Amino acid sequence: MARQREFDTDAAVTAAMELFQRKGYEGTSMRDLADATGLGSGSLYAAFGSKDGLYLAALDLYRQRYAAPLTDLLRAGQDARAVIREVFVGVVDDIVQDGRRQACLIVGAATERAHRDGRVAERLRATTQSLEAALFDTIAEAQLRNQIPADRSPAELATFLVTTLQGLRVMGAVSPCRATLMLSVDVAMRCLT
Template identity: 45%
Template sequence: MGRPKQFDPDVAVERAMDVFWRKGYAATSPQDLVDAIGIGKGSLYNAFGSKHALFERALRRYRDDQGAVLVELLERPGPVRERLREVLELLVAMDLADSDRRGCMAVNAAAEVAADDPAAAELVRRMLDRTEGAFRALIERGQRAGEIAADRDAAALGSLLVNTVVGLRLMVRVAEGPERLERVIDAVVDSV
C-alpha cells in the first residue's frame, strides 16, 4: 500500500479558489476540486471537511489577497481623484485582461449564493465593508487636503464607490471593450 499523497493546504486553497472563481460554487464539482488540487476525494474531505468549507476558505483567501491589494492602492500618497481613477482603471484593466472574465469572486459569490448561504454572505459583506471603509478614508483624506468639498458625506461617497466597483466588476464579465466602463469611471470620479 502506497503512502498518502502529501499536499500543501495553502496551495490547495489557492487552486480551489481559482476553480470556484472561474466556475462558481454550484457548478464546481468535488471532482473539479480533486483534479485542480491533485489529491483524492478522501484527502479533500479529510483536509477541508466539505466542498462548502473549502469554498469558505477560498473566499477568505480571496478577501485577504484581493482586499489587501485594493486597500494598499487606495492608501498610496497622491491626489485623491487621481488615486481613485487609477484604482478603478486598474480593476477594469485586470478584469478585462483575464481571459476567463471572472470578475470579482466576492461579487460572483454574492450574486450566486449569498441569499441561501449566510456564511458566504457574511464573508462578502465584511469584504465590501472593508473596501467601503478604505474609500471613505480616501475621501476624508481628500477633504482634509481641500481636494474634496468638506460638506460632502464621506460615508455616502464611500458607499457609492464600493457600489461602483461592484457594478464595474460585474459589467466587465460581459463587456465587449473598455468604453462603457471608462464612461462610468469618468462620471464617478467627476462626481466626487
C-alpha cells in the first residue's frame, strides 16, 4: 500500500515557484528546494520525480496564478482599450512594486530552459497562445463595436501586444522605472487607435 503524502503540495510548488523565479532553474539546487519547501529531497523526488518535474509544476502554477487572470480580465472587459491598458498598467505596477527585481518566471524559462527542454517550451507556447487568443478575441470584438479600427489585423495586434508585455517584464527586471515602462505602454496603446 502506497503512503499518502503528508505535506501540502500546493505550498511546496508555490515555494519552489518563488525560488525558481528568484534564482532561475540552474541557480536552484535540490538542497535549495528542500530548504524553501521545508521538505526532504526524498519527499520532493517522490512527489515530483525530479527537479525538472517540480519546475514544470511551478510553471503550471505560475500560469494559473498570473497568466490565467490576465486572460480572464481581457475576456470580461467591455471597453477593449481600457481593459488592455488595465492589463499593461497592472504588469507595470507589478514590476515596479517588485523590490527584488524578479523577472517573470515565463521570461526566465524562455531564456534559460525553452531551447533545451521541449516540455518547458510547450508550456510557454500554451501560455503565450492563451494570452494571444484572449487579446485576439478582445480586439476582434472591439472592431465589431467600432472601438478599434477594422483595418488592423487582430492576430498581428495580439502578437505585438504579447511581445510588448513580455518586453516590459524583461526591461523591468533591468530597470523598473515606471515612467520609462509607461512610455512603452503608451506607444502600444496608440496602435489600437
